Amino acid sequence: MIRRSQLYVPAISEKMIRKSVELNADSIIFDLEDAVAPEDKEKARDLLVKLLKELDWGKRELCVRINSLQLIESYKDIATIGKEDKINCIVIPKAENDLSFLYMATGKFLIPLIETAKGMTKIEDIARSEGVSAISYGIADLSLSLGGDYTYYEKNEFVKTQIVITAKTYGVDAIDKVYFDLKNLEGFRMECEEAKKLGYLGKQVIHPSQIDIANQIFSPSKEEMEWAKRVIEAYEKAKIEGKGATRLDDKLVDYVHYKIAKKIIEFQNS
Ligand code: COA
Numbered sequence: 599m600i601r602r603s604q605l606y607v608p609a610i611s612e613k614m615i616r617k618s619v620e621l622n623a624d625s626i627i628f629d630l631e632d633a634v635a636p637e638d639k640e641k642a643r644d645l646l647v648k649l650l651k652e653l654d655w656g657k658r659e660l661c662v663r664i665n666s667l668q669l670i671e672s673y674k675d676i677a678t679i680g681k682e683d684k685i686n687c688i689v690i691p692k693a694e695n696d697l698s699f700l701y702m703a704t705g706k707f708l709i710p711l712i713e714t715a716k717g718m719t720k721i722e723d724i725a726r727s728e729g730v731s732a733i734s735y736g737i738a739d740l741s742l743s744l745g746g747d748y749t750y751y752e753k754n755e756f757v758k759t760q761i762v763i764t765a766k767t768y769g770v771d772a773i774d775k776v777y778f779d780l781k782n783l784e785g786f787r788m789e790c791e792e793a794k795k796l797g798y799l800g801k802q803v804i805h806p807s808q809i810d811i812a813n814q815i816f817s818p819s820k821e822e823m824e825w826a827k828r829v830i831e832a833y834e835k836a837k838i839e840g841k842g843a844t845r846l847d848d849k850l851v852d853y854v855h856y857k858i859a860k861k862i863i864e865f866q867n868s
C-alpha cells in the first residue's frame with residue numbers, strides 16, 4: 599500500500615467529500631472526529647454513508663477517522679462504518695491500548711494515532727495490535743496532553759523518531775503528522791523532507807495544495823533512482839568477482855547499500 603499522502607476530509611462537508619474524488623491523494627481519511635462538531639456527528643455519518651454509495655474513488659485506500667474510543671460516539675462510528683465495504687481502514691485517534699478487538703470486530707486495517715502521554719508510553723502495545731497497518735501521530739493533542747506548547751513540540755525529534763522506530767519494529771508504515779500552516783508550502787515541503795530522512799513513508803495532509811508536494815517528496819527522486827541503479831550494477835558486478843564490497847564514486851558499497859537501492863527500485867515499480 600502506497601501512502602505518500604493521506605488527505606483528511608471532514609465527513610460533514612458534502613462539497614469536500616465530492617471534491618476528494620478528483621484529488622490525487624493516495625489515501626482519503628473521512629474525519630468523524632475533530633473536524634465535525636459534537637452536535638453534527640449523526641448527520642456526518644449519514645452523509646458519509648450516502649456519498650460512499652454514490653461516489654467512486656477508484657482503487658485507493660479509503661479510511662474513516664472515528665471518535666476516540668473513550669467516547670460512546672466511537673461505537674456508533676464503528677457500527678456504521680463496519681458495514682461499509684468501500685472503507686478499508688479505520689484511523690483511531692488518541693490510541694492508548696491494544697486495538698486487536700477492533701480489527702477482529704470489523705476486519706478493517708487500523709491506523710492508530712499517538713497523541714496522548716499514555717499513547718506514547720503504550721506505543722508498542724498499540725503498534726503490535728492485530729490489523730495495524732500504519733501508525734501516525736498528532737502533535738496538537740499530544741502537547742495538550744503533556745501540558746506543553748505545540749509549536750515547540752512540532753519540532754520534537756524524540757517523538758518523531760520514536761514513532762518510526764516502533765513502526766519499523768512491528769513492520770508497519772510510519773506516516774508523518776499534519777502540517778497546519780496552509781499558506782506555508784515551503785515549510786510543508788521541508789517537513790516532508792525531514793520526515794522522509796527519518797524513515798517516514800508519507801504524510802497526513804489537510805488541503806489539496808499539500809498533496810502533490812507529499813507525493814513528490816515521498817517518491818524516489820531522479821537522483822535516488824540513478825544512484826540505486828548504479829549501486830545495484832556495481833554490487834552485482836562485485837559479487838560475480840567474488841567480492842562482498844566495492845567502491846563507487848569513492849564511497850563504500852556493500853550489502854546494506856544494495857538492499858536500500860533494491861527498495862527504491864521496487865517502490866518505483868509498485
Ligand atoms: N478535502 C477536500 N477538498 C478540500 C479540502 C479537503 N481537506 N480542503 C479544501 N478543499 C477544497 C475546497 O472545498 C475548495 O474547493 P473548490 O475549489 O471546489 O471550491 C478548494 O479545495 C480550495 O480550498 P480552500 O478555499 O483553499 O480551503 P478552505 O478555506 O475552504 O478550507 C480548511 C480550509 C482547513 C477548512 C479545509 O482545508 C479543511 O477542512 N481541511 C481538513 C480539516 C480536517 O479534516 N481536519 C482534521 C484532521 S487534522
Ligand code: MG
Nearest residue numbers: 691713736739
Ligand atoms: Mg488529534
